[in-house]
Amino acid sequence: MRAVGVIPDKREVRMVEHAVPQITGPYDVKIRTLDVGICGTDKEICTFVYGSPPEGSDYLVLGHESLGEVVEVGAGVSVYKPGDLVVPSVRRPCPHAHCRPCSADLQDFCSTGDFTERGIKMTHGYMTEFYVEMEKYLTFVPTELREVAVLVEPLTVAEKAFAQVWKIQDRLPWVVSEDPIKSPGAGLRAVVLGAGPVGILGAMALMANGFEVYVYSRSEAPNIKSELIEAIGAKYISSKTETVEQLAERVGNIDLVYEALGVSSVSFDVLKVLGTNGVFVFTGIPAPRPAIGVETDLLMRNIVLKNQVVVGTVNADRAAFQAAIRDLGTFIGRWPNELRALITGRFSINSYKELLLGERSGIKNVIALD
Numbered sequence: 001m002r003a004v005g006v007i008p009d010k011r012e013v014r015m016v017e018h019a020v021p022q023i024t025g026p027y028d029v030k031i032r033t034l035d036v037g038i039c040g041t042d043k044e045i046c047t048f049v050y051g052s053p054p055e056g057s058d059y060l061v062l063g064h065e066s067l068g069e070v071v072e073v074g075a076g077v078s079v080y081k082p083g084d085l086v087v088p089s090v091r092r093p094c095p096h097a098h099c100r101p102c103s104a105d106l107q108d109f110c111s112t113g114d115f116t117e118r119g120i121k122m123t124h125g126y127m128t129e130f131y132v133e134m135e136k137y138l139t140f141v142p143t144e145l146r147e148v149a150v151l152v153e154p155l156t157v158a159e160k161a162f163a164q165v166w167k168i169q170d171r172l173p174w175v176v177s178e179d180p181i182k183s184p185g186a187g188l189r190a191v192v193l194g195a196g197p198v199g200i201l202g203a204m205a206l207m208a209n210g211f212e213v214y215v216y217s218r219s220e221a222p223n224i225k226s227e228l229i230e231a232i233g234a235k236y237i238s239s240k241t242e243t244v245e246q247l248a249e250r251v252g253n254i255d256l257v258y259e260a261l262g263v264s265s266v267s268f269d270v271l272k273v274l275g276t277n278g279v280f281v282f283t284g285i286p287a288p289r290p291a292i293g294v295e296t297d298l299l300m301r302n303i304v305l306k307n308q309v310v311v312g313t314v315n316a317d318r319a320a321f322q323a324a325i326r327d328l329g330t331f332i333g334r335w336p337n338e339l340r341a342l343i344t345g346r347f348s349i350n351s352y353k354e355l356l357l358g359e360r361s362g363i364k365n366v367i368a369l370d
């Protein structure tokens, strides 16, 4: 069957002939790919600075943001049946029994580094017609979310991040409300760095949690992203027209920064204006560039004197996938047009070159195989 593969040794990205996978274990589920999202990580893998094929293969099948339909299940599978829609997770545990995170199904915190990731690190991904996955790595998708469920994986980045933010906020009992109806972000101000899919989905999650949300991104407004962001009730600020200091002036105390930009220079500039008791979450993975100067005394003074927390987060656990499905349900009810508008194009698999190597613009572009 057709698959989009990266061949690092030959520095090639091309269509490869990939064997149709078969069910071999009782808990295996065979899935037909419906949608695969294209993200910055895929593009980076296509520049050969990241990603690696499975042992014994010269190519890696790309794709880690998938929505699929179950076509066949192993004898022990009780949860799924043919026709069900599912989203698979990305990371698989390392083989070491002493790795406590992996033993606890929390391979997103793997402590050995020997995990694998589908479509990224040593396991083939989903940019192909069929794949087989164990049921424990799948999350059920209600049919109402068919159109937008390819956004689940990028939303899990925010879900994992915010699950940690709520835990950090527990240190501020006057912020953490006893009232179950009150949103965790009520009265707080969040800045989202970057207006890509991870940023916009993060902004939606923050809005849904009651934050006042400001998205800081490069392009001058108006543009499709700024319009979408303003339509959900967040504020869009362009770094071309407002400096980081002006951003801070406009926002007031910045309680939370959700970084979804992957540009370290801008991110560390914004860290300088993080507010008192503020939390800064890094999610971007910048490509290595020459070192730049950073005002370390100022940053360290602020982190200490303002009780700040800086946290990095990668990948996501099962709970984050379930939360993402739940939240997409909320978003589609609250912002149906804006959520759909995040998917700016559905393309045939034959368009992989322009999507991965070209300058095709948009927010989230998707390869549709159905």
Ligand code: BGC
Pocket (backbone or CB within 6 Å): 039, 041, 064, 090, 091, 117, 120, 153, 314, 315, 316
């Ligand atoms: C994916 C994560 C993955 C990370 C690092 C991101 O693009 O969404 O699942 O852990 O890249 O490889």
